[in-house]
Amino acid sequence: MIQINSRVVSNKRISENCWRLVLDAPQISSEVKPGQFIHVKVGGENGPLFRRPFSIFRRVPLEGNHLGIEIVYEVTGAGTRTMTGLRKGDTVDIIGPLGHGFELHQDKPVQVLVAGGTGAACLFLLAEGISRAGLQLKVLLGAETKASVILEKEYAKLKGEVMVSTDDGTYGFHGFVTQMLERALDGGKISTDCVIYSSGPEPMLKALAPICQKCRIPTQVSIERHMMCGIGACLACVCKVDTNHVSKYRDRGSSHMQFVSDKEFGYALVCKDGPVFNIDEVIFDD
Numbered sequence: 001m002i003q004i005n006s007r008v009v010s011n012k013r014i015s016e017n018c019w020r021l022v023l024d025a026p027q028i029s030s031e032v033k034p035g036q037f038i039h040v041k042v043g044g045e046n047g048p049l050f051r052r053p054f055s056i057f058r059r060v061p062l063e064g065n066h067l068g069i070e071i072v073y074e075v076t077g078a079g080t081r082t083m084t085g086l087r088k089g090d091t092v093d094i095i096g097p098l099g100h101g102f103e104l105h106q107d108k109p110v111q112v113l114v115a116g117g118t119g120a121a122c123l124f125l126l127a128e129g130i131s132r133a134g135l136q137l138k139v140l141l142g143a144e145t146k147a148s149v150i151l152e153k154e155y156a157k158l159k160g161e162v163m164v165s166t167d168d169g170t171y172g173f174h175g176f177v178t179q180m181l182e183r184a185l186d187g188g189k190i191s192t193d194c195v196i197y198s199s200g201p202e203p204m205l206k207a208l209a210p211i212c213q214k215c216r217i218p219t220q221v222s223i224e225r226h227m228m229c230g231i232g233a234c235l236a237c238v239c240k241v242d243t244n245h246v247s248k249y250r251d252r253g254s255s256h257m258q259f260v261s262d263k264e265f266g267y268a269l270v271c272k273d274g275p276v277f278n279i280d281e282v283i284f285d286d
Helices: 026-031 078-083 124-132 152-156 177-186 202-215 243-249
Strands: 002-013 018-024 037-041 052-055 058-062 066-074 091-098 110-116 136-143 161-166 194-199 219-222 238-242 265-269 276-278
Touching (some): 002 026, 026 058, 026 066, 058 124, 110 124, 110 177, 110 202, 124 136, 194 202, 202 219, 238 243
Parallel strands (some): 110 136, 110 194, 194 219
Antiparallel strands (some): 037 052, 037 091, 219 276, 238 265
């Protein structure tokens, strides 16, 4: 993890509410793993008090024979609205790479990515790795409308199949991306002998859980939370986890998880124990 003042290379709108920001950050680019994030100080001293977390979309070749990083962000509030004013040559205070990312399981013949909205940005580095490894890649992108579909062209350039769903049916499959996945699994278009990696809104991840459980598909998900420090100090970004399932995947003693006495659940820090978890570790409360 490093903290740097990174130079803005470009900052472009790609849809009504989404932008792509390229930063000159070779140190972070050389260390980042799929699913990790950076923590951005927005607006300098006069900006919002707390940093904003953003998944790293991909590495970008820059002048001088080194790599930068690119993030995709959605304008949802004051912080991201301020970011749209960044111009080439501006500097941004960032910390990264942070968090526990995805772990590639090459033992499964089919690798499936399920993304909702800007969750598509979180999965792209992983998709590149799957494509380079020569594994069968299936990418499912979900959005509310045709106009809000992002990164389809970038995924289409990889060695794999891209399927798109829209909630209103204006493009691709009419319905939620989880419904498209379930139909593809039931119809044999996607083999159940697969592994799934997913990122998107929590209701989508909650809907994904029973599908994966029914088909016994190992699944990793990236959990979204508001963060303050991003390094495990403030304890603000907790998510509820299942005690028994956590023990299958990790050494509880070396994690930042706290468990409730006489209960089968506890709380993990998304910034340190995540943002990527195995789906059966997470308890999705109503």
